[in-house]
Amino acid sequence: MRFVTLLCILLLGTGAAFSQSISGNMNSEAHSEALRYGNVDIYKGDKLVASVLTDKLGNFAVALDTGTYVCVMNYAGYSPIRKEIKVTGDEIANFKMKEDPTVPKRAAKRDDGELLDEMRSIEEVAVSSYKLESKSTAATITREDIRRAPTRSRGDYMGATGGTLATDGTVMAVHPGSGTYNGTASSRLLTAGEINDFSKWKMWQDLNKGELATYQKTWEIAPSGRYTVMLQSENGIPIVDAIVQLLLNRKVVFTTRTDNTGKAECWLTIKNETPEVNGKLSIQITYDGKVSIIHKVSAFENGLNHQKLNISCQEIQNVDVAFVVDATGSMGDEISFLQAEMSDVIFQSKQISNKLNFRFANVYYRDAGDSYVTKSMNFNRILSESDAFINEQSAGGGGDFPEAMDVGLDSAINNLSWSESARARILFLILDAPPHQGSEINERLQRLILQAAEKGIRIVPVGASGIDKSTEYLMRALALGTNGTYTFLTDHSGIGNSHIKPSTDHYEVETLNAILVRILKSYTYMPDCQQNIPDLALDIPDSIVSTVPEVDSTDTNAVKPDPKALNITWSYYPNPTNGVITILPNTDIKELYVSDLSGKVLQILPKLKKDERIQVDLSGYATGIYLIRYLDENNHWLSGKVVLQRTS
Incomplete structure (x- = not known):
């Protein structure tokens, strides 16, 4: 059941443009244990068309078009597996990896000096008095506790x-x-x-x-x-x-x-x-x-x-x-x-x-x-x-x-x-x-x-x-x-x-x-x-930002917002845009920053007035994701995501 649930999540996340897939599991033939972070490469002819990793349970899923593919599995210390798979629907392909006898076993080989160094390092953990807390007590771990x-x-x-x-x-x-x-x-x-x-x-x-x-x-x-x-x-x-x-x-x-x-x-x-x-x-x-x-x-x-x-x-x-x-x-x-x-x-x-x-x-x-x-x-x-x-x-x-x-x-x-x-x-x-x-x-x-x-x-x-x-x-x-x-x-x-x-x-x-x-x-x-931009699952709104969360009035256990908190909202449109966006804030903004996704500032627009529409031209920038941001009077950044996308 865990595998089926994970598979559904992966297919929903990656297979929007395809109706077929290859999915399965990678594990060790000798030990029947899942091989996490294994490489799964999908080739069509000589071209690598997809490359994913198995998750912590050894599962993988790749959305594909109909066709014939070669699936190549690789894992450290194991012999690679190549398998041709014809994809006409949702195909299942499980792989049992055999240990490669020609590859030396990887193990932590440390000399006496390194072992002594590590023991000293473990003791140093106590220097800043780490705290272990249970539900009712707190204790300070000392160097002596580690020795004991x-x-x-x-x-x-x-x-x-x-x-x-x-x-x-x-x-x-x-x-x-x-x-x-x-x-x-x-x-x-x-x-x-x-x-x-x-x-x-x-x-x-x-x-x-x-x-x-x-x-x-x-x-x-x-x-x-x-x-x-x-x-x-x-x-x-x-x-x-x-x-x-x-x-x-x-x-x-x-x-x-x-x-x-x-x-x-x-x-x-x-x-x-x-x-x-x-x-x-x-x-x-x-x-x-x-x-x-x-x-x-x-x-x-x-x-x-x-x-x-x-x-x-x-x-x-x-x-x-x-x-x-x-x-x-x-x-x-x-x-x-x-x-x-x-x-x-x-x-x-x-x-x-x-x-x-x-x-x-x-x-x-x-x-x-x-x-x-x-x-x-x-x-x-x-x-x-x-x-x-x-x-x-x-x-x-x-x-x-x-x-x-x-x-x-x-x-x-x-x-x-x-x-x-x-x-x-x-x-x-x-x-x-x-x-x-x-x-x-x-x-x-x-x-x-x-x-x-x-x-x-x-x-x-x-x-x-x-x-x-x-x-x-x-x-x-x-x-x-x-x-x-x-x-x-x-x-x-x-x-x-x-x-x-x-x-x-x-x-x-x-x-x-x-x-x-x-x-x-x-x-x-x-x-x-x-001109397709990947969905990065960013926790950044793309239309309206508010510093006060909405609360379900029927939920008696809901935490009520601070009445002193700023209730700031703003809207901007169209989004996605092919160049110009219109911004409508409900408060004065001292400086509005336009940045790329990493936060690198590209434009600064000063003195935006409450309820006054302003247009920002992004047409000179390359296709991609941009942020519009400003600092409120409580020194909190309010950020919104804008997608700049032209017609291909």
């Missing part, structure tokens, strides 16, 4: 399992005890926030001159002189992975690639220096062997640099995701939970579209003098291979505060086999400490930013406990220089040691899992050549 109960795992001592999320950096109510650890860490428990400095550009500039100014000198890094390019076809489809170069007097100063929305972020300098335009700026675009030039270039403050190309539509399906993880001893309080997130996040992101061709890679790093400095797994389409590699790793080593972060980042950017052509290349940098300081390290970091941008790699740091202000600044600079965003863990989950609050006005607290999935969605979605 050596059979219990790190997961038993960590954190809350649910609760009410907070906004604006305030503490939320946490409700422990609602989940089951079973001796292992679980996903969807860590809480986090995100700061996209592209969405708070003015604030970032102010912080650079004030609170964070000293760290520019420390790292000799300060991306500045911003030039944004939006590239699209004649019919509005975003052009992805085009090479974009900012030139000063015909000399290349910065090279990057357009993202899934057709935008590229160029910098006049990423060093800690005042950008100077001594001559003529231009932007050179190279795509599909053709070169075009934007001669009249505008800095971001004066608008985007739009360019349309007369090209045929191409759908790029490759997506590369690399995890670069600090595996030193200080990460012991959170690394198991972070590892639990990785595969779950990728599994969820695969639901965006079964046409996306995901590859995964991992780089773990420690420091000089440890049992290793870097340990890597190159890109692989088989998620279970990545999952197995991740689960072999542990925290250990280190000793001093800074680690070999620059070495790990260098290994990921320059030694992994990133796709030559891709819709997205994403590098999640998970860490709790900075690299060592010095001019040589700073020069390497500057070079790494330029190399990542040139390859189209977007760096998304995840700051864990132990991050200080200097490291926060560096991570945000890395994100800006590579068109990424900054995320950070918070104290709200109760997991891990204490976390600093970032330098910003306010932020929302969510689960880390939800943030990373949203980032992956916003970095990989795009319309197809027929």
Whole structure:
């Protein structure tokens, strides 16, 4: 029954355009156990037409047209299976995978030093006095408690399992005890926030001159002189992975690639220096062997640099995701939970579209003098291979505060086999400490930013406990220089040691899992050549927003809204639109922001009046999903989703 229910849900979510499907289960022939996160690839001839993962119960479902297909099943440590299937209706195909005797068994092989390091890390869990709460009592776990109960795992001592999320950096109510650890860490428990400095550009500039100014000198890094390019076809489809170069007097100063929305972020300098335009700026675009030039270039403050190309539509399906993880001893309080997130996040992101061709890679790093400095797994389409590699790793080593972060980042950017052509290349940098300081390290970091941008790699740091202000600044600079965003863990989950609050006005607290999935969605979605935009299941309204929820008057147990809360509604139409939308607010709006799905601000409209219609023209943008947002007087963001879609 569980399989049938899941199958119905998957078919409803993916099969709207098809009346046929292939569905089934993947399990181990020897052990009759479900194989989660197994790869299911569907080919028609030589063309890969769909790629999905099995869920935690080993189930899968793929909606297809009538025809003959080859279904290829892959799982780490098992022999692949190829099976031809004729699809005339809803076909069932179960697969029993045989273990591959030529593949060595994967197991966590740790030397004595690593085991000792991990034991020390487990003891360090007690440093911040994690609290275990039952329905009626609360207790503080100490280092001595851990020594007395050596059979219990790190997961038993960590954190809350649910609760009410907070906004604006305030503490939320946490409700422990609602989940089951079973001796292992679980996903969807860590809480986090995100700061996209592209969405708070003015604030970032102010912080650079004030609170964070000293760290520019420390790292000799300060991306500045911003030039944004939006590239699209004649019919509005975003052009992805085009090479974009900012030139000063015909000399290349910065090279990057357009993202899934057709935008590229160029910098006049990423060093800690005042950008100077001594001559003529231009932007050179190279795509599909053709070169075009934007001669009249505008800095971001004066608008985007739009360019349309007369090209045929191409759908790029490759997506590369690399995890670069600090595996030193200080990460012991959170690394198991972070590892639990990785595969779950990728599994969820695969639901965006079964046409996306995901590859995964991992780089773990420690420091000089440890049992290793870097340990890597190159890109692989088989998620279970990545999952197995991740689960072999542990925290250990280190000793001093800074680690070999620059070495790990260098290994990921320059030694992994990133796709030559891709819709997205994403590098999640998970860490709790900075690299060592010095001019040589700073020069390497500057070079790494330029190399990542040139390859189209977007760096998304995840700051864990132990991050200080200097490291926060560096991570945000890395994100800006590579068109990424900054995320950070918070104290709200109760997991891990204490976390600093970032330098910003306010932020929302969510689960880390939800943030990373949203980032992956916003970095990989795009319309197809027929202007169809995938349904991303976003929790963002598309017509009316109200800060006061409606309450069923017949429900005597319903929580009544705060009478002091603002009752703000607004409407906008048409939605979807082919260009112009009309907005009607019932309150004055100081500033209305138009942004892309990642939150990157594209327009700011000042002083909207109550009950006064205003028209916003989106026709200059590429087909896609956009947000209209404003900040109410209680410092809450009200956001609405607009779909810009032309006739194909």
